[in-house]
Amino acid sequence: MATGDGTAIRSTCPYCGVGCGVLLRPDGQGGLDVTGDPDHPANRGRLCSKGSALGETLGMEGRLLTPMIGGQPADWNRALDTVAARFRDAVAEHGPDSVALYVSGQMLTEDYYVANKLAKGFMGTANIDTNSRLCMASTVAGHRRAFGTDTVPGTYEDLDEADLVVLTGSNLAWCHPVLYQRIIAARETRGTKIVVIDPRRTASCEVADLHLPIAPGADVALFNGLLAEVARRGLIDAHFARNLSGLEDTLRAAGADDLAATGLGEDDLRAFFDLWCGTEKVVTIFSQGVNQSSSGTDKVNAILNCHLATGRIGKPGQGPFSVTGQPNAMGGREVGGLANTLTCHLDLENPAHRATVQDFWDAPAMPEAAGLKAVDLFEAAGDGRIQALWIIHTNPAVTMPDADRVRDAIAACDFVAVSDVTGHTDTARLADVLLPAAAWGEKSGTVTNSDRTISRQRAAVPAPAGCRPDWDMLAEVGRRMGWANAFAYDTPAQIFREYAALSGAAARHGRDFDISGLATLTDAQYETLSPVRWPVSTGRTGGRFFGDSRFFTPDGRGRMVAVSARAPAAARDDARPFRLNTGRIRDQWHTMTRTAKSPRLSSHLPEPFLDIHPEDAVRLELSEAALVRVENARGSAILRARVTDSVRPGQVFAPMHWTGETAPSARIDALVPPVVDPVSGQPESKAATVSVAPFAAAWHGFAVSSVAPDPRADYWALSRSRQGYRLELAGAQEPADWLRTAADLFGLDPDKAQHVADPARGGHRIAFFKGDRLLAALFVAREPMALARDWLATQPGEAAPGILAGRAPEGLADPGPVVCSCFSVGVNTIVDAILDQRLTTVDEIGAALQAGTNCGSCRSELSDLLASQYVQAAAE
Numbered sequence: 001m002a003t004g005d006g007t008a009i010r011s012t013c014p015y016c017g018v019g020c021g022v023l024l025r026p027d028g029q030g031g032l033d034v035t036g037d038p039d040h041p042a043n044r045g046r047l048c049s050k051g052s053a054l055g056e057t058l059g060m061e062g063r064l065l066t067p068m069i070g071g072q073p074a075d076w077n078r079a080l081d082t083v084a085a086r087f088r089d090a091v092a093e094h095g096p097d098s099v100a101l102y103v104s105g106q107m108l109t110e111d112y113y114v115a116n117k118l119a120k121g122f123m124g125t126a127n128i129d130t131n132s133r134l135c136m137a138s139t140v141a142g143h144r145r146a147f148g149t150d151t152v153p154g155t156y157e158d159l160d161e162a163d164l165v166v167l168t169g170s171n172l173a174w175c176h177p178v179l180y181q182r183i184i185a186a187r188e189t190r191g192t193k194i195v196v197i198d199p200r201r202t203a204s205c206e207v208a209d210l211h212l213p214i215a216p217g218a219d220v221a222l223f224n225g226l227l228a229e230v231a232r233r234g235l236i237d238a239h240f241a242r243n244l245s246g247l248e249d250t251l252r253a254a255g256a257d258d259l260a261a262t263g264l265g266e267d268d269l270r271a272f273f274d275l276w277c278g279t280e281k282v283v284t285i286f287s288q289g290v291n292q293s294s295s296g297t298d299k300v301n302a303i304l305n306c307h308l309a310t311g312r313i314g315k316p317g318q319g320p321f322s323v324t325g326q327p328n329a330m331g332g333r334e335v336g337g338l339a340n341t342l343t344c345h346l347d348l349e350n351p352a353h354r355a356t357v358q359d360f361w362d363a364p365a366m367p368e369a370a371g372l373k374a375v376d377l378f379e380a381a382g383d384g385r386i387q388a389l390w391i392i393h394t395n396p397a398v399t400m401p402d403a404d405r406v407r408d409a410i411a412a413c414d415f416v417a418v419s420d421v422t423g424h425t426d427t428a429r430l431a432d433v434l435l436p437a438a439a440w441g442e443k444s445g446t447v448t449n450s451d452r453t454i455s456r457q458r459a460a461v462p463a464p465a466g467c468r469p470d471w472d473m474l475a476e477v478g479r480r481m482g483w484a485n486a487f488a489y490d491t492p493a494q495i496f497r498e499y500a501a502l503s504g505a506a507a508r509h510g511r512d513f514d515i516s517g518l519a520t521l522t523d524a525q526y527e528t529l530s531p532v533r534w535p536v537s538t539g540r541t542g543g544r545f546f547g548d549s550r551f552f553t554p555d556g557r558g559r560m561v562a563v564s565a566r567a568p569a570a571a572r573d574d575a576r577p578f579r580l581n582t583g584r585i586r587d588q589w590h591t592m593t594r595t596a597k598s599p600r601l602s603s604h605l606p607e608p609f610l611d612i613h614p615e616d617a618v619r620l621e622l623s624e625a626a627l628v629r630v631e632n633a634r635g636s637a638i639l640r641a642r643v644t645d646s647v648r649p650g651q652v653f654a655p656m657h658w659t660g661e662t663a664p665s666a667r668i669d670a671l672v673p674p675v676v677d678p679v680s681g682q683p684e685s686k687a688a689t690v691s692v693a694p695f696a697a698a699w700h701g702f703a704v705s706s707v708a709p710d711p712r713a714d715y716w717a718l719s720r721s722r723q724g725y726r727l728e729l730a731g732a733q734e735p736a737d738w739l740r741t742a743a744d745l746f747g748l749d750p751d752k753a754q755h756v757a758d759p760a761r762g763g764h765r766i767a768f769f770k771g772d773r774l775l776a777a778l779f780v781a782r783e784p785m786a787l788a789r790d791w792l793a794t795q796p797g798e799a800a801p802g803i804l805a806g807r808a809p810e811g812l813a814d815p816g817p818v819v820c821s822c823f824s825v826g827v828n829t830i831v832d833a834i835l836d837q838r839l840t841t842v843d844e845i846g847a848a849l850q851a852g853t854n855c856g857s858c859r860s861e862l863s864d865l866l867a868s869q870y871v872q873a874a875a876e
């Protein structure tokens with residue numbers, strides 16, 4: 001839909017589950033200008049650093065533009081026929097459970113609906129699972145246990161209206177930045193208190209009134225302790241509790257748990273209990289620190305128990321709030337995209353529910369039991385039980401636990417099709433058939449965000465000739481497998497109408513998900529559909545659930561679930577003394593296939609790292625900026641150590657983003673064991689155990705280049721810069737000939753290079769020029785080097801006579817790593833301004849440098865800089 005001025009198209013950001021509205025304006029060069037949509041209820045015009053940089057990620061570089069079969073370009077007909085034939089043959093020879101789909105919470109609802117209909121209704125297998133298994137499965141299971149359905153009770157307005165917001169297992173400041181900004185705004189107007197429960201001190205702690213550095217995995221113990229305290233203080237809502245089952249048992253179990261497991265001090269616990277018990281309007285936000293755990297479902301129920309017992313649910317400013325990660329994680333749950341769910345929040349195991357769906361689809365076959373969940377699914381792909389696998393919109397060779405084994409399993413599987421926008425992923429490189437997908441900005445459909453708001457994604461530029469939307473490929477394969485009528489879709493609007501109509505039929509079973517009010521949208525109405533919160537039926541639109549204490553369980557009562565704390569599955573011991581926590585950084589999205597294209601986003605944290613406590617660093621004798629080897633029985637990684645007291649002694653943290661394409665030694669899921677929660681099947685991605693030791697590097701290198709380098713070294717990490725690429729390198733053995741090595745690295749002529757060597761210190765500085773313009777430069781030393789990296793990264797393409805000095809010429813400062821991505825303001829620039837202009841607040845920094853004045857994602861880092869000892873000391 002175009003906006004009032006007729007030039008912008010309204011759409012939704014393709015990253016996180018906040019679901020911010022964006023305005024897209026073609027920039028006249030094939031790209032798009034992307035700004036926040038002031039009219040979207042999720043963001044009211046705001047965007048975070050990732051949303052603001054969308055325009056930089058849409059170029060054709062790296063795009064997959066034609067189908068490939070066995071590594072050779074092929075036409076669409078052959079590619080789709082091949083997929084259909086391989087699936088048909090496998091089903092015919094080995095039965096429906098010999099095939100599987102592995103899909104994604106980033107697919108549009110229309111894509112997801114068709115995938116699920118194809119697998120469950122027509123191929124006849126429930127072997128369709130999604131990366132939401134790694135993300136939301138524990139919440140889904142917890143909601144279903146407590147409410148009878150997977151229902152998010154509240155809305156974003158609750159965040160504006162709460163007096164206390166508890167973030168547990170959520171780094172909202174970096175992962176849902178626009179929601180975080182909403183809470184900060186509420187804090188400014190109504191004084192909302194913020195509590196963060198996280199083993200690490202994260203950016204979200206910056207403005208928190210209280211940070212509880214909980215022992216990894218101990219959320220059940222903490223919320224059980226809270227529930228016992230609620231009971232002790234007489235805060236059980238007796239009226240509400242009449243409609244709850246299991247209260248007594250749950251209170252007993254809660255009372256029996258030991259708060260010592262939380263590792264928290266008396267004062268912290270008391271402060272938290274006082275705040276929670278003393279504040280009626282409390283929202284408890286939870287995310288992956290809760291879900292990605294071998295007790296994830298119990299953690300979810302421990303949180304829900306506290307809200308149910310106090311009746312603080314489904315009322316303005318009150319409720320448990322699971323924030324969804326991916327843009328359509330919620331939509332995927334609605335269509336029943338998991339191996340153990342059925343569409344429209346119906347139950348796969350319920351015969352009446354199945355019959356409704358089967359009749360509606362006129363489906364030949366419906367599985368009666370859950371299919372293989374992600375971890376089991378890839379195991380089956382590796383051992384021959386799955387003969388044909390289709391992976392869509394996800395990169396499991398990187399993001400699944402035990403990732404090296406998953407990579408082997410994909411390689412071993414008889415037939416693997418992969419649909420992606422690029423062929424350069426660890427997963428796509430293993431595909432037998434590669435299907436080029438139309439990307440965000442080129443395709444249309446709907447997504448549902450964390451608060452049940454359905455928004456349109458709209459095409460603003462045409463897809464490249466060789467690319468097709470995911471729903472279209474799925475429907476093509478459905479038709480080619482013999483189900484011409486069931487998959488006769490020409491537009492996403494048709495699919496959406498069918499789905500909305502099915503939700504009406506499903507609602508007859510007394511379920512929550514009903515969007516039948518949208519079943520008769522015309523194409524034109526679908527085109528102009530404004531964001532709308534479900535349910536959308538004749539009975540009601542939007543709103544909250546459960547404030548009236550009516551639930552979707554068979555007896556209509558909410559269920560308190562008795563839970564007891566369990567430690568993470570992997571135990572620490574002398575061989576693996578560190579607990580490895582993993583997660584996200586502010587400016588990268590998962591496996592970086594899109595965000596890493598943006599130089600701005602790439603310069604925030606350009607290298608994979610391991611956060612480790614100073615005491616541990618001393619014990620391990622880690623030197624400044626050392627590389628470390630992190631290891632366990634599953635795998636091994638080499639990462640840059642960052643010594644910081646944001647993690648506790650004995651705990652380390654590494655980001656999940658780096659891959660075979662960007663830093664092959666930093667595939668962190670190679671170290672995550674495939675241990676899952678027994679109820680949800682969600683892997684424990686945050687509590688592996690590992691050893692950490694210095695990596696004995698004989699040399700360290702740093703390179704900048706305008707041509708794509710081809711690194712071969714024990715350690716390397718590649719990122720984009722405005723002028724091309726920057727690269728960190730290290731190796732255990734020094735090559736014999738550095739000039740040759742540099743020439744091979746860049747694919748350039750060694751005769752055209754300048755080479756300065758310092759044999760005593762193992763130093764080499766090698767630069768390649770074309771005319772007087774720098775093409776590439778490599779700096780090598782025995783120790784990690786202090787170079788003006790961010791300035792050097794600006795030099796390729798420039799006349800750079802003094803480049804080999806490795807530092808910016810007099811008068812030209814090195815800006816340092818980018819802190820504010822929106823205005824590209826580096827840390828050195830900020831520190832200089834703080835000192836020179838005696839700035840004391842984040843707003844003053846904004847006034848001086850613009851930093852932090854657009855999306856606000858960096859404000860917590862700015863206040864960190866203001867408080868940093870270095871700046872304090874220099875100012876004195």
Ligand SMILES: Nc1nc2c(c(=O)[nH]1)N[C@H]1C(S)=C(S)[C@@H](COP(=O)(O)OP(=O)(O)OC[C@H]3O[C@@H](n4cnc5c(=O)[nH]c(N)nc54)[C@H](O)[C@@H]3O)O[C@H]1N2
Pocket residue numbers: 016017050135168169170171172174175176197198199200202214215216217218219287288289290293324325326581582583584585586587588589590686
């Ligand atoms: N920048 C950025 N934003 C994103 C994404 C991205 O890739 N990049 N991905 C999106 C997706 S799909 C998701 S699912 C969300 C995830 O959003 P979050 O869940 O907020 O992100 P994570 O960094 O995975 O983990 C959150 C925190 O859990 C903490 N934690 C670890 N163990 C425990 C524990 O036992 N208890 C508690 N209480 N906390 C623990 C970690 O230290 C970490 O700070 O982010 C979404 N937003």
Ligand SMILES: Nc1nc2c(c(=O)[nH]1)N[C@H]1C(S)=C(S)[C@@H](COP(=O)(O)OP(=O)(O)OC[C@H]3O[C@@H](n4cnc5c(=O)[nH]c(N)nc54)[C@H](O)[C@@H]3O)O[C@H]1N2
Pocket residue numbers: 104106131132134135136288292325326392393394395396399400419420421422425437438439440470582583584589590591592593594656668669672685686
């Ligand atoms: N250790 C550890 N592991 C984790 C996590 C963690 O916290 N720690 N978090 C887990 C969580 S919560 C999640 S959600 C997963 C995410 O993990 P993944 O989903 O595997 O990661 P992405 O990089 O988002 O993969 C999306 C893929 O889709 C491609 N793509 C982009 N647009 C399109 C399109 O329009 N169509 C198609 N067909 N493809 C497209 C991208 O190029 C990319 O290859 O990782 C999980 N793994």
Ligand code: SF4
Pocket residue numbers: 013014015016017018019020043046047048049050051052175176177178179
């Ligand atoms: S918070 Fe950022 S990443 Fe998430 S939807 Fe909004 S702009 Fe996109």
Ligand SMILES: [Mo]
Pocket residue numbers: 134135136325326
């Ligand atoms: Mo996620």
